[in-house]
Amino acid sequence: MEKEPNEWGPKAWAHLSAVRAQSPLIQCITNYVSMDLVANTLLSAGASPAMLHTIEEIPDFTPHVRALYVNVGTLSANWLPSMKAAAQLASQLGKPWVLDPVAAGASGFRLNACLELVQLKPTVIRGNASEIIALSRASVGPTKGVDSSHESMDAMEAARCLAEASGGIVAVSGAVDIVTDGRRVVGAHNGVPMMQKITATGCSVTALIAAFVAVDPPHAFEATASALSVYGIAGEMGMSMAKGPASLRMHMIDCLHGLDQAALLSRTNITALS
Amino acid sequence: MEKEPNEWGPKAWAHLSAVRAQSPLIQCITNYVSMDLVANTLLSAGASPAMLHTIEEIPDFTPHVRALYVNVGTLSANWLPSMKAAAQLASQLGKPWVLDPVAAGASGFRLNACLELVQLKPTVIRGNASEIIALSRASVGPTKGVDSSHESMDAMEAARCLAEASGGIVAVSGAVDIVTDGRRVVGAHNGVPMMQKITATGCSVTALIAAFVAVDPPHAFEATASALSVYGIAGEMGMSMAKGPASLRMHMIDCLHGLDQAALLSRTNITALS
Amino acid sequence: MEKEPNEWGPKAWAHLSAVRAQSPLIQCITNYVSMDLVANTLLSAGASPAMLHTIEEIPDFTPHVRALYVNVGTLSANWLPSMKAAAQLASQLGKPWVLDPVAAGASGFRLNACLELVQLKPTVIRGNASEIIALSRASVGPTKGVDSSHESMDAMEAARCLAEASGGIVAVSGAVDIVTDGRRVVGAHNGVPMMQKITATGCSVTALIAAFVAVDPPHAFEATASALSVYGIAGEMGMSMAKGPASLRMHMIDCLHGLDQAALLSRTNITALS
Numbered sequence: 001m002e003k004e005p006n007e008w009g010p011k012a013w014a015h016l017s018a019v020r021a022q023s024p025l026i027q028c029i030t031n032y033v034s035m036d037l038v039a040n041t042l043l044s045a046g047a048s049p050a051m052l053h054t055i056e057e058i059p060d061f062t063p064h065v066r067a068l069y070v071n072v073g074t075l076s077a078n079w080l081p082s083m084k085a086a087a088q089l090a091s092q093l094g095k096p097w098v099l100d101p102v103a104a105g106a107s108g109f110r111l112n113a114c115l116e117l118v119q120l121k122p123t124v125i126r127g128n129a130s131e132i133i134a135l136s137r138a139s140v141g142p143t144k145g146v147d148s149s150h151e152s153m154d155a156m157e158a159a160r161c162l163a164e165a166s167g168g169i170v171a172v173s174g175a176v177d178i179v180t181d182g183r184r185v186v187g188a189h190n191g192v193p194m195m196q197k198i199t200a201t202g203c204s205v206t207a208l209i210a211a212f213v214a215v216d217p218p219h220a221f222e223a224t225a226s227a228l229s230v231y232g233i234a235g236e237m238g239m240s241m242a243k244g245p246a247s248l249r250m251h252m253i254d255c256l257h258g259l260d261q262a263a264l265l266s267r268t269n270i271t272a273l274s
Numbered sequence: 275m276e277k278e279p280n281e282w283g284p285k286a287w288a289h290l291s292a293v294r295a296q297s298p299l300i301q302c303i304t305n306y307v308s309m310d311l312v313a314n315t316l317l318s319a320g321a322s323p324a325m326l327h328t329i330e331e332i333p334d335f336t337p338h339v340r341a342l343y344v345n346v347g348t349l350s351a352n353w354l355p356s357m358k359a360a361a362q363l364a365s366q367l368g369k370p371w372v373l374d375p376v377a378a379g380a381s382g383f384r385l386n387a388c389l390e391l392v393q394l395k396p397t398v399i400r401g402n403a404s405e406i407i408a409l410s411r412a413s414v415g416p417t418k419g420v421d422s423s424h425e426s427m428d429a430m431e432a433a434r435c436l437a438e439a440s441g442g443i444v445a446v447s448g449a450v451d452i453v454t455d456g457r458r459v460v461g462a463h464n465g466v467p468m469m470q471k472i473t474a475t476g477c478s479v480t481a482l483i484a485a486f487v488a489v490d491p492p493h494a495f496e497a498t499a500s501a502l503s504v505y506g507i508a509g510e511m512g513m514s515m516a517k518g519p520a521s522l523r524m525h526m527i528d529c530l531h532g533l534d535q536a537a538l539l540s541r542t543n544i545t546a547l548s
Numbered sequence: 549m550e551k552e553p554n555e556w557g558p559k560a561w562a563h564l565s566a567v568r569a570q571s572p573l574i575q576c577i578t579n580y581v582s583m584d585l586v587a588n589t590l591l592s593a594g595a596s597p598a599m600l601h602t603i604e605e606i607p608d609f610t611p612h613v614r615a616l617y618v619n620v621g622t623l624s625a626n627w628l629p630s631m632k633a634a635a636q637l638a639s640q641l642g643k644p645w646v647l648d649p650v651a652a653g654a655s656g657f658r659l660n661a662c663l664e665l666v667q668l669k670p671t672v673i674r675g676n677a678s679e680i681i682a683l684s685r686a687s688v689g690p691t692k693g694v695d696s697s698h699e700s701m702d703a704m705e706a707a708r709c710l711a712e713a714s715g716g717i718v719a720v721s722g723a724v725d726i727v728t729d730g731r732r733v734v735g736a737h738n739g740v741p742m743m744q745k746i747t748a749t750g751c752s753v754t755a756l757i758a759a760f761v762a763v764d765p766p767h768a769f770e771a772t773a774s775a776l777s778v779y780g781i782a783g784e785m786g787m788s789m790a791k792g793p794a795s796l797r798m799h800m801i802d803c804l805h806g807l808d809q810a811a812l813l814s815r816t817n818i819t820a821l822s
Contacts, residue, residue, distance in 0.1 A: 033309040033325050035581040039747035044793055049747070051581050052654065054624040060655035076328040078352075078626075106326065107334035197531065199313035199323065244528025245318055254792025257745065307583040307599050350602045352626075380600065381608035471805065473587035473597070518802025519592055 031073025305347025
């Protein structure tokens with residue numbers, strides 16, 4: 001797909017600049033595997049991560065954050081109440097909160113937990129195709145007329161249905177990242193395949209979405225697409241120096257930290273898909 | 275010890291190639307410290323890690339994995355039941371499972387937990403000399419006639435006894451890694467000392483063993499030796515670029531990802547020890 | 549501030565050399581985010597980290613360690629009893645223990661937990677300015693006459709009061725790190741700002757303090773200042789090779805591992821502040 005200059009580059013730059021200028025405090029209730037990369041991604045982007053997950057602290061702490069990030073990766077019965085309490089409080093206070101439904105379909109326990117969280121009105125849900133499809137089917141039933149083997153088309157339709165049902169933005173990561181509010185659909189084309197060989201890159205881009213939405217809550221759709229593109233650009237630039245997944249991880253974080261306007265504007269590749 | 279060309283190089287290459295081709299799903303119930311490196315090691319090798327530890331999910335999820343990895347590093351009373359449930363289910367379903375008895379002798383609580391896990395018939399147990407000696411003594415009593423100060427000889431004899439008693443493969447990491455099924459003993463000579471200055475390298479090689487055994491369950495002995503050698507080779511190749519333990523960690527993962535047949539065949543160094 | 553040659557370089561070198569020679573076993577009950585960097589920092593410095601946090605293991609294990617490190621970063625109700633039990637046992641056995649009161653003021657629950665831990669007589673408390681101020685105010689009331697907007701002055705006075713009240717050493721990280729025993733005050737001037745863009749650097753330097761105090765318990769004040777300076781020097785040396793926070797993290801650990809006497813003596817920058 002040919003990239004055309006459009007309004008997305010300046011939007012993405014505005015979001016990144018706002019994160020750097022405001023350093024929004026982002027509460028992360030995320031899985032153990034991802035904590036290091038999530039925190040370092042947020043710091044590199046200019047945000048301020050706070051990894052507090054304990055239910056006793058939520059009433060005191062969550063009111064002070066700019067956004068909440070919930071990720072169910074290493075879900076357990078004693079973390080779920082915290083996730084729900086924090087999400088509920090964020091919703092009540094009108095603060096954006098973002099859900100990463102890792103492996104949503106891996107068990108009945110996990111799928112139910114994700115459905116309960118979806119009912120607390122996440123501002124954004126980001127997953128891979130199978131996660132979004134599992135969640136959409138469990139939320140709104142099988143997508144009508146879509147039983148093709150084209151997973152990307154399934155995912156787009158599932159994302160649209162889930163966005164409508166949840167009232168939030170839904171993003172699907174893949175070769176092209178899809179973002180929809182149930183009506184509009186855009187594709188973010190940045191990124192490199194080797195990012196999938198690094199654990200927690202999905203978790204980390206969801207955290208970045210939380211930071212971007214934190215500085216522009218009225219435009220969660222645009223902020224989500226911007227964050228996906230910026231993270232993908234950091235991956236592309238890191239890839240030019242990388243010799244494998246571990247050096248890519250390092251260069252990617254460095255590039256996110258150093259990303260300047262010219263590079264971002266020339267590389268942002270977001271297009272309308274519908 | 276002079277390295278002689280033998281059948282091990284092609285075996286190790288066959289195992290690594292199978293992991294890359296099949297991308298086996300490996301459930302990891304491992305300690306907090308190691309989760310990042312374990313997941314990235316498995317991804318670099320071509321496997322597919324799943325860090326699910328919650329007891330509610332095991333009946334749904336464990337039947338879909340190719341192998342299970344249990345590591346007691348940051349053991350606690352509320353993780354142990356999950357470890358046992360997953361190990362039991364894996365055993366019942368005939369799936370390989372691998373145990374890393376980190377610091378087995380550090381406390382009575384931990385030693386008992388390890389003994390309970392050993393009774394669930396791990397396909398492979400990998401530890402360092404003191405861990406295997408502690409576990410062997412607690413399982414089968416002091417090794418007869420071995421009270422020398424030569425820890426490596428103690429470890430070999432302890433490993434043999436533990437392998438016989440447990441019915442599985444036992445591997446002991448050290449300057450030379452020892453692998454035994456109670457009868458055969460081989461030594462894997464690859465690796466560099468600085469790997470011990472990186473946290474969770476032991477945990478990670480045990481995860482790699484799980485991936486190798488997953489693609490060749492009938493030959494767990496060979497798969498274990500292959501995994502130890504491949505990981506050691508990645509360390510050797512990484513060491514040629516490293517300036518310290520943190521850059522070694524990075525280069526090692528990159529090298530594991532990029533390891534090609536020629537390098538592997540020329541470097542694999544596994545010899546019979548008995 | 550002009551650096552003058554003084555006795556601190558040789559002291560810092562003596563502490564680092566002792567850690568390398570003795571490889572003290574340091575029990576770490578630390579937050580999930582920091583575990584990887586804490587363990588790798590201790591290993592690079594020559595110490596031996598043990599990440600055991602389970603209350604059942606403390607009576608067996610804690611008596612064997614040279615020092616204990618407690619960090620409340622991802623505090624929860626079921627970890628707090630372990631922290632208190634280990635701290636109490638360390639105190640009873642005359643072993644040094646070091647507290648990192650991460651985000652002490654973030655919630656009532658957390659502040660109370662920190663106060664309970666302070667009552668167990670930590671050998672050293674290290675935090676940033678806002679953490680030390682929150683803890684000092686909660687321990688001894690508002691610092692008299694200090695209501696200026698100069699946070700660094702507030703912090704110094706708060707540190708002094710907290711040191712007097714707790715009977716231990718208090719360190720405050722910042723542009724200049726402050727160390728006080730309630731009477732003496734020194735500033736450690738090493739380090740670079742980008743270290744704050746790496747998660748868990750604060751946690752890691754507190755772990756390093758534990759290792760340094762472990763090899764010189766009678767001189768916890770000097771050992772604390774040495775550790776802060778050595779960690780800062782590793783950051784300075786790493787910075788000369790870094791292209792961003794992720795490569796700084798790597799080079800910093802490599803430099804800590806390779807730090808030699810000449811570099812340390814020429815760079816140590818600790819001065820009396822009162």
